Structures are given as structure tokens and as C-alpha cells.
């Protein structure tokens with residue numbers, strides 16, 4: 237397993253997190269329930285404790301993480317970002333409160349939280365939609381100076397939707413990740429903008445919801461995506477370029493806020509617009525009921541064929557095969 241060190245961004249609490257994908261093959265075990273209060277901890281240490289033990293109501297179902305690096309953080313003498321050492325109370329609270337059998341290497345970790353912020357009308361060229369804004373706070377793996385570290389981040393997903401009166405399950409839903417280069421600049425290197433348009437056209441006509449996730453470049457961020465493009469200019473495909481970039485995974489996106497958003501909107505099951513088996517798997521693992529999928533195929537162009545081919549090759553599902561046949 238890749239080693240993770242802990243870095244605390246200014247003004248945020250330090251804590252640790254693994255994506256479920258990194259946990260495959262590991263034993264998992266929960267913390268004793270009922271150990272809820274932060275036992276006299278203050279400030280960031282209290283926040284860190286609460287992040288480990290608070291969680292939202294989906295936490296039990298979907299979050300189990302191995303956090304042995306908390307113990308190594310504590311025992312390695314690493315410091316918080318301001319140079320201070322963790323207090324003894326923090327160390328003993330964490331190691332005393334989390335383990336079920338005396339070993340100190342397994343934790344049950346509730347992930348970040350999602351909140352509804354506001355809703356408005358959204359008149360567009362296509363028609364009039366409704367838009368709902370959310371704020372998600374959680375942890376994200378980032379690469380800093382060549383090392384994988386965890387940072388506390390905020391993301392503001394929005395939902396653009398249309399419905400007759402009330403949603404009837406299963407609702408057509410597109411979970412769409414931000415792509416600044418195609419959606420704003422008109423880049424032809426990928427198919428993201430066309431997929432966005434396709435989904436909005438469908439929703440405008442038949443009803444449904446598009447959840448727009450501000451996670452650029454499959455979660456690696458705009459600057460890293462440009463660096464990946466630079467490597468692709470030299471001949472690598474998307475996946476290899478991502479891997480070569482300081483060890484990013486093929487896909488660093490996270491959909492942890494989606495179950496909350498769907499529940500908040502009264503959507504119990506969805507018809508997911510995607511060609512992406514990874515997305516289907518991730519959402520199902522998070523507890524989303526996927527009644528079916530709608531292929532989301534757009535026409536390749538001369539610039540994105542290699543990208544689409546890499547997408548097909550890197551995914552294990554057959555629903556993508558059509559992508560390259562549609563020319």
C-alpha cells in the first residue's frame with residue numbers, strides 16, 4: 237500500500253483517510269460504538285476526533301477505512317503544520333478509543349459531511365431548470381512534493397434538475413465531473429462537454445437531474461490535468477499519464493456526497509447516465525440504488541479518439557465498447 241503522511245492545511249484539522257479502493261485485501265473492523273464524546277480535547281484535535289467519530293447517517297453503511305497511519309503519525313513524532321506535537325490526551329484518546337481488540341491499526345472512519353445550501357431557478361438556452369447547491373466537506377488525497385497526503389477540502393456540488401411535479405423513481409441522473417478545458421474553453425481533447433450537453437438535453441426533455449461535481453481531471457485538479465496532457469502530448473495515454481504524475485491513481489474522484497444529495501431530493505433509485513463501470517460500482521458501494529443505466533455515448537473527433545480508446549481499455553465494462561463504434 238502506498239504510504240501516506242499527514243499534512244494539516246492551515247486552519248483545518250489533520251486526519252487521515254483511505255479511499256475504499258485502496259483498502260482491498262485489508263481486514264476491516266469498526267470502532268466500539270458509543271465512544272462519541274471528544275473527551276476533553278480542544279481545537280483541531282477535537283475536530284479530528286469528531287471527524288473520526290461523528291460522520292453523517294450514511295457513514296455506517298459506506299465508510300470503513302484503515303487508518304494505521306494515525307498511529308504512525310502519533311508515534312513518529314510528526315508535528316501538526318504549526319510545528320506543535322499532538323498532545324498526549326489526543327494520542328491516548330485516539331489509540332484508546334478506536335480499537336476493538338487492543339491492536340492499534342484499525343479504525344472505522346466516518347467521512348465528510350454534506351449540507352444543502354440553497355435553491356434557485358436557472359433559465360438557460362435550453363429551457364428553465366432548477367438548481368440546488370450543496371457544500372461537502374471531507375478529506376482528499378493530494379500529492380505534495382511527491383508524497384500522497386490527506387487534506388481537508390471543501391467542494392460545492394450543484395444539481396440542475398427538471399421534473400413534472402414530484403420525481404418518480406427511478407430518476408434519470410447524470411453524475412458529471414467538471415471539465416474546465418472542454419466546457420469553458422471548448423477543448424476537443426475529451427468528450428466531457430458533449431456528454432454534459434447530452435445529459436442536459438435529455439433532462440430538459442424528459443426530466444431528471446444532473447449532479448455537477450467540481451472535481452477536475454478525474455479528481456487530480458486542473459494543473460495536474462494540464463501536466464497529464466503534457467505527458468500525453470509525448471505519447472502516453474490518460475491512465476499512464478496519471479500514473480506517471482507522482483503516482484496518481486487512474487481515477488481519483490470521490491462521490492461520497494451523492495447519497496446525501498439524492499436522499500435530500502427525495503430520489504430513492506436512479507437510472508444512471510454513464511458508460512463508466514467504475515462510477516456505477518463506486519455509487520453502488522456508497523449505497524445508491526441504481527435501477528439501470530443509460531449509455532452516454534457521444535461521437536468521437538480526431539483529437540479525442542486516443543482518449544476515448546484509453547477510457548475503453550482502462551474500464552472493465554462492456555457498455556463502453558459502443559463509444560468507439562459510433563463513428
Ligand SMILES: Nc1nc2c(ncn2[C@@H]2O[C@H](COP(=O)(O)OP(=O)(O)OP(=O)(O)O)[C@@H](O)[C@H]2O)c(=O)[nH]1
Pocket residue numbers: 412413414415416425426428431451452453454455456461464465468474478509510511512515532543547
Ligand atoms: N487526468 C485526466 N483527466 C481528464 C482527461 N480528459 C478528461 N479528463 C477529466 O475526466 C473527467 C471525465 O471523466 P471520464 O472518465 O472521461 O468520463 P466519465 O464522465 O467519468 O464517464 P461517463 O459517465 O461514461 O461519461 C473530467 O473530470 C475531465 O476533466 C485527461 O486526459 N486526463
